[in-house]
Amino acid sequence: MSTSVGLTPEQARHIVDPRAYAALDPLLDTFAWLRRHDPVARIETPNFDPFWAVTTHAEIMQVGRDKLLFQSGVLPTTLTDQRADQRIRALVGGPHLVRTLVHMDDPEHAAYRQLTQSWFMPGQIRRLEPQIRAIARRTVEDMLALGDHCDFATDVAALYPLRVIMLILGLPPEDEPRMLRLTQELFGNQDPDRTRGEAGLFDPAVGAQQLFEVFLDFSKYFEEVTADRRRHPRDDVSTVIANGRIEGAPISDFEAMSYYTIIATAGHDTTSATTAGAVWALAENPAEFAKVKRDPGIIPLLVDEAIRWVTPVKHFMRSAAEDTELLGQRIRKGDWLMLCYLSGNRDERVFDASERFLADRDPNRHLGFGYGPHLCLGQHLAKLEMRIFFEEMFARVDALALAGEATRAASNFVSGPKRVPIRFRAA
Ligand code: HEM
Structure with a gap:
């Protein structure tokens, strides 16, 4: 196995391994080593086509902004191993299971983005x-009703963004559990706790098949929504999508x-x-918590720092x-x-x-929402909903501490905390 000069096979494996x-x-x-010694590194590691890992802020921006030179529509937009890629191509005849904004280039990308941008x-x-x-x-309220402790990741954080997504798509609250499962399966599909069986993590080809089935489930659900919004338009994103026209023709x-799939999924696991x-x-940094309690006006800065710190979207490919x-x-060409x-x-x-995690970091030019024409469509919604959540939570919670081992989900695409056991004191 060869890798770029100096990069060990172990380091190359890190970049692709969900664990x-x-x-x-x-x-x-x-990553720190790569930024210092090999910021645009050729990665050759078993089971994956070779690729370049772009690890520095300036170069990520340079690639992200140049939509003519660095495209999203041609090869998989997320790291996909050779077997999964073959399986996807066998299933749908191309590199993408779905065709959303992230899989498109101009002029299509601009036209489809225009639909919902406003x-x-x-x-x-x-x-x-x-x-x-x-x-x-x-x-x-639900969190406080749990007493003085909870698993913040599953008991609280997983539910809130989902409720907001249900609101913007105009979907009834009773469908929450189904949507929760579907979006977690779609994004958490490399973590065995979150897949349809154990295989996702270790057998990417099976993972691809599962993804396809999840998408079919999604499609069934949204067929009814589309028919309804065509008959009875409302003030929600589903209505905009169902009645969308591209160059005069219905979508x-x-x-x-x-489109439903990306709106429903992109804003869920990322925000939670x-x-x-x-x-x-x-919970780990009482001094930073004290800053927020002292001055809730810094909550917008806290939100940006949390996005930088977690970077829930670990990568996209071009x-x-x-x-x-x-x-x-x-x-x-073609790399x-x-x-x-x-x-x-x-x-x-x-x-x-x-x-270091600094609740009041300013300036904070993080790339958590990407950069360039594919810059996150939902960034204003994500920031607004997290600001509001923290305003409400930190008005009601006076003390916070970890109450066990916090863990992260295994995924090289969208990932973050899986369990965050905390003890808290209500104000
Ligand atoms: C903390 C929360 C979020 C993070 C960190 C995040 C991150 C990202 C990133 C990095 C991209 C860039 C894709 C690329 O480089 O190709 C992206 C695109 C996108 N995001 Fe988000 N996102 C978040 C929340 C949301 C929400 C709430 C929504 C909508 C409900 C949303 C919808 C989208 C869509 C539709 C795209 C595709 C845009 C395009 O390709 O033109 N995201 N997001």
């Missing part, structure tokens, strides 16, 4: 504040299903991982449309590149004390 993202510290060491702008999102605050209050069923990660970090050069490395957001968010050239 390394659960253990975290050795992986962060590998719905997600800050002005529109702020209109939802009273409803979102009511959901946050209810979630905090196809497959593309509508893909960030919320749980913030509470974990504050492919090179032409031969080019990046930090002296010759990239060939696959991994934007290592987790590494960019620890880049010591951009963040002072990048290895």
